[in-house]
Structures are given as C-alpha cells and as structure tokens.
Amino acid sequence: MPTARQLYQQELIRCREHFERVDLQKERGYLMKFTTFSANVENILPSIPRREHEMMFKKLLLQQIYTTFDQRCLTAGDLVELRGVQDILKLANEPKIYCTYHLGSYRLLTSVLFRKGVDCVLMVGSNMNRSQGGDMTEHIDALREKHGLTNVFRIIEAGSPSAGLSVLRELKAGRSLIVYVDGSPETAPEPGEEDKFLSVRFGHRQVLTRKGVGFLSHAAGVPIVPIVSYRDSDLTNVLHCLKPIRPIRNSDRDMYCQEAMQQLYDAFWPFLNRYPEQWEGWNYIHSFLEPEKARHGFFKVGSDRPIFNEDRYSICDLEQAPILFDRRLYQTYEITDDLRDLLTSLNEIDSVEEVIGHEMYSELMEMEVIC
Known part of the structure; x- marks a missing residue:
C-alpha cells in the first residue's frame, strides 16, 4: 500500500503532466509577463543567462500550481x-x-x-x-x-x-x-x-x-x-x-x-x-526596485552601422500592436509594424537615418534603442 508521501508525490506528478499539456504561448498575457519576469531576473541576478529565463519562468508557473x-x-x-x-x-x-x-x-x-x-x-x-x-x-x-x-x-x-x-x-x-x-x-x-x-x-x-x-x-x-x-x-x-x-x-x-x-x-x-x-x-x-540613475555607455565600437540594443530592450509582438519594452526602466512603448521590422533587420539597412529621418534617428539613439 502506498505511503502518504508516495500518494502526495503521485498527485504532484499528475499536476505536472496536466501543466505540460498547456500551450503557454497561447495563454493571455504570457509574453509580457515573461518579459517582465526576465527583466527582473536580469536586474537582480544577472549571473543567470537570458537563454535560461524562459525555462525558469515555466518552472515557476508549475511551482505555483x-x-x-x-x-x-x-x-x-x-x-x-x-x-x-x-x-x-x-x-x-x-x-x-x-x-x-x-x-x-x-x-x-x-x-x-x-x-x-x-x-x-x-x-x-x-x-x-x-x-x-x-x-x-x-x-x-x-x-x-x-x-x-x-x-x-x-x-x-x-x-x-x-x-x-x-x-x-x-x-x-x-x-x-x-x-x-x-x-x-x-x-x-x-x-x-x-x-x-x-x-x-x-x-x-x-x-x-x-x-x-x-x-x-x-x-x-x-x-x-x-x-x-x-x-x-x-x-x-x-x-x-x-x-x-x-x-x-x-x-x-x-x-x-x-x-x-x-x-x-x-x-x-x-x-x-x-x-x-x-x-x-x-x-x-x-x-x-529603487530607480537607477541614468547611465549611458552602451556604445558600439568600430562600426558605422547601428545595432538594436537588445541588452536593454525587448520587442513583444502583442495582438494589438508591437511593444518596445525597456528592461531597465520597465517602460513600454507602442510602436508601428514598420519600426518593429526596421529594428529587427538593422543589419540589412545601409543608412538607417535616411530611412526613418534625422529626428526619429536621434530619438532612438538618445533612448539607446539603437547604438
């Protein structure tokens, strides 16, 4: 006859099996919740590589169950x-x-x-x-x-x-x-x-x-x-x-x-x-979190072509519109599909400033979206 501990563990295994059948990507709000989670891990415990964050997030969701x-x-x-x-x-x-x-x-x-x-x-x-x-x-x-x-x-x-x-x-x-x-x-x-x-x-x-x-x-x-x-x-x-x-x-x-x-x-x-x-x-x-003082210094060296600052920003494709998420300041900016496409393909563009104009180019540089 199984012990109380064995019965308990069997129930948790059933919980896990049910959880693993859920397609989390289709759950409402999953992407923004995960992106915020990832930014928090990066700000508090940066020794954990970003590539491990999504698995951590899924384990946390199972732990909550x-x-x-x-x-x-x-x-x-x-x-x-x-x-x-x-x-x-x-x-x-x-x-x-x-x-x-x-x-x-x-x-x-x-x-x-x-x-x-x-x-x-x-x-x-x-x-x-x-x-x-x-x-x-x-x-x-x-x-x-x-x-x-x-x-x-x-x-x-x-x-x-x-x-x-x-x-x-x-x-x-x-x-x-x-x-x-x-x-x-x-x-x-x-x-x-x-x-x-x-x-x-x-x-x-x-x-x-x-x-x-x-x-x-x-x-x-x-x-x-x-x-x-x-x-x-x-x-x-x-x-x-x-x-x-x-x-x-x-x-x-x-x-x-x-x-x-x-x-x-x-x-x-x-x-x-x-x-x-x-x-x-x-x-x-x-x-x-206590607000951090503004810091600048993420500058690309040795190239004239700007790159997207993925260390600081993430792009979230939500149903309503693409969102630019500042992982340091936790601010979100609704952007157009065209700007999203541009930011994800900067390496294919010879002159970003000519494409988007000087004013927007300067704003993106000042915000450190591109650098």
Missing part, C-alpha cells in the same frame, strides 16, 4: 521536512514574528505552525485576502477539526489603517505573527508612503521594503524568525529555520529596523540563488 495544490491538501503540512534551527517552531512562552518569503510552497508555514498549536496571526494584503483568505481559513478549520486543535488563527490585512495597532495587540496577547517580507504586488510603494519604506541591498540592486516588521519587533520586544520554504528535487517541501533576530532594549528603533530588514534579505539571498525558479517575487519585484 504545486503551491495551490498544497493549500488544498490537508496532509501536505505533515510531510514537510524541517531543517536549521528547528526548535524555534516549538510552542514557547514568548510570541514571535515569523518572516518568510514567496519561495517554494510558502503557505505551508502557516499550516505547520497552527498544527503545532501556535496561536497565529497572518498578515496579507487585501487583494490576497479576498482571493485566498477564504481558502486559508477553510484549510485551518479543516486542520482544527481533524486534529482537535483549539489555538487561534486570524488574518489581518496589511493595508488596513489599524493594522499596526491590531498586530501590536495580538503580539502583546502572546500570539505570533506570520508575514511575507518580500512584499506582494499590492504592498508596493505608493506616492506619499516614503516614510513606511527603507532601502536594502538585494543582489545587484537596491529594493524598497516596508519597515513595519522591524518596528513591530522593536516596539513589542519580540524576536524576528526568518524561515525559508523551498521544494527539493524529490518534491519534498522543506522549511529551513534560521537564527532569530532579537531587538536590543532601548536601542535606536530606526537603526534596528534598517539592520533587521537587511539581515532578512541577506538570509534569503543564498536560497534564492539555489532555487531561483521557485520565487514568485520575480513577477513583481520591479515594483520595489
């Missing part, structure tokens, strides 16, 4: 392998702020903690709460009934004006907080919110991250526990528990927030390098 399945599978949490500082997940007297990331089957952390009897408060964005909050609550209710659990589970929307005070009350009441520190599309910076964010190093760029986790930890005197979820090659889900970050009483709060958030991103970096195809954040991290 696995994650959705895990949310519906009551036994998935029982099959998780714990690594690192495992004792940190044991029921203890003090509450904690469990910080995790959108890597692997990231929703399983909540299931594992609740199964261990921890009173949990999950912080999510309002859109995520509307689309997934019901499923999470249903999953928790099923666990409560199956195992006879009586501990608390609540969801607090991160965008609520009273979210900070609500979480502080929960922490002081002894309940632990679960938060995704790598953000989500709806928690990205908006004009006028500058005081809610700080800048941290992340790969080859600086990203903006909300300082709320550090503030809550310092204000409540509660440790931050980084936990990274990922899926091994044999499909086993792993929760890797890292060393807690503890606030120092009477220390400078702003300094602690900066150091704590940088430590959280530094802790995540080795896992992202190892499992880059499992991070959902590639789809939205551009919303958190």
Whole structure:
C-alpha cells in the first residue's frame, strides 16, 4: 500500500503532466509577463543567462500550481521536512514574528505552525485576502477539526489603517505573527508612503521594503524568525529555520529596523540563488526596485552601422500592436509594424537615418534603442 508521501508525490506528478499539456504561448498575457519576469531576473541576478529565463519562468508557473495544490491538501503540512534551527517552531512562552518569503510552497508555514498549536496571526494584503483568505481559513478549520486543535488563527490585512495597532495587540496577547517580507504586488510603494519604506541591498540592486516588521519587533520586544520554504528535487517541501533576530532594549528603533530588514534579505539571498525558479517575487519585484540613475555607455565600437540594443530592450509582438519594452526602466512603448521590422533587420539597412529621418534617428539613439 502506498505511503502518504508516495500518494502526495503521485498527485504532484499528475499536476505536472496536466501543466505540460498547456500551450503557454497561447495563454493571455504570457509574453509580457515573461518579459517582465526576465527583466527582473536580469536586474537582480544577472549571473543567470537570458537563454535560461524562459525555462525558469515555466518552472515557476508549475511551482505555483504545486503551491495551490498544497493549500488544498490537508496532509501536505505533515510531510514537510524541517531543517536549521528547528526548535524555534516549538510552542514557547514568548510570541514571535515569523518572516518568510514567496519561495517554494510558502503557505505551508502557516499550516505547520497552527498544527503545532501556535496561536497565529497572518498578515496579507487585501487583494490576497479576498482571493485566498477564504481558502486559508477553510484549510485551518479543516486542520482544527481533524486534529482537535483549539489555538487561534486570524488574518489581518496589511493595508488596513489599524493594522499596526491590531498586530501590536495580538503580539502583546502572546500570539505570533506570520508575514511575507518580500512584499506582494499590492504592498508596493505608493506616492506619499516614503516614510513606511527603507532601502536594502538585494543582489545587484537596491529594493524598497516596508519597515513595519522591524518596528513591530522593536516596539513589542519580540524576536524576528526568518524561515525559508523551498521544494527539493524529490518534491519534498522543506522549511529551513534560521537564527532569530532579537531587538536590543532601548536601542535606536530606526537603526534596528534598517539592520533587521537587511539581515532578512541577506538570509534569503543564498536560497534564492539555489532555487531561483521557485520565487514568485520575480513577477513583481520591479515594483520595489529603487530607480537607477541614468547611465549611458552602451556604445558600439568600430562600426558605422547601428545595432538594436537588445541588452536593454525587448520587442513583444502583442495582438494589438508591437511593444518596445525597456528592461531597465520597465517602460513600454507602442510602436508601428514598420519600426518593429526596421529594428529587427538593422543589419540589412545601409543608412538607417535616411530611412526613418534625422529626428526619429536621434530619438532612438538618445533612448539607446539603437547604438
């Protein structure tokens, strides 16, 4: 008779087989989603060659299917392998702020903690709460009934004006907080919110991250526990528990927030390098990137014939019109079919300036579309 793990793996194999029958190129919005994903990888982790990006993107889409399945599978949490500082997940007297990331089957952390009897408060964005909050609550209710659990589970929307005070009350009441520190599309910076964010190093760029986790930890005197979820090659889900970050009483709060958030991103970096195809954040991290200063210097040497700057730009043939996508600034420009054809065949044209005119030629050179 197959074991629970074998049955689980068989179901994931069925998920994969179904996924492989889908023609992704025909899926609505696939091309722009992939192009944005590719630009994000290139900006944060440029050591991964662009030729590998599409396979990474497809693996991420499959990983998202696995994650959705895990949310519906009551036994998935029982099959998780714990690594690192495992004792940190044991029921203890003090509450904690469990910080995790959108890597692997990231929703399983909540299931594992609740199964261990921890009173949990999950912080999510309002859109995520509307689309997934019901499923999470249903999953928790099923666990409560199956195992006879009586501990608390609540969801607090991160965008609520009273979210900070609500979480502080929960922490002081002894309940632990679960938060995704790598953000989500709806928690990205908006004009006028500058005081809610700080800048941290992340790969080859600086990203903006909300300082709320550090503030809550310092204000409540509660440790931050980084936990990274990922899926091994044999499909086993792993929760890797890292060393807690503890606030120092009477220390400078702003300094602690900066150091704590940088430590959280530094802790995540080795896992992202190892499992880059499992991070959902590639789809939205551009919303958190600090703008780069304008830089020029991509110039062709030793030839009079201009070339298309494919290092910076991509051309996407959408149904409505061709799109020129700036991979550095994440801007899109609708272009004509004629300009698309010209940019893709520059090597066949003797004088590009004569064909398109001096004004457009100068504009394309200034934008570094051609160089």
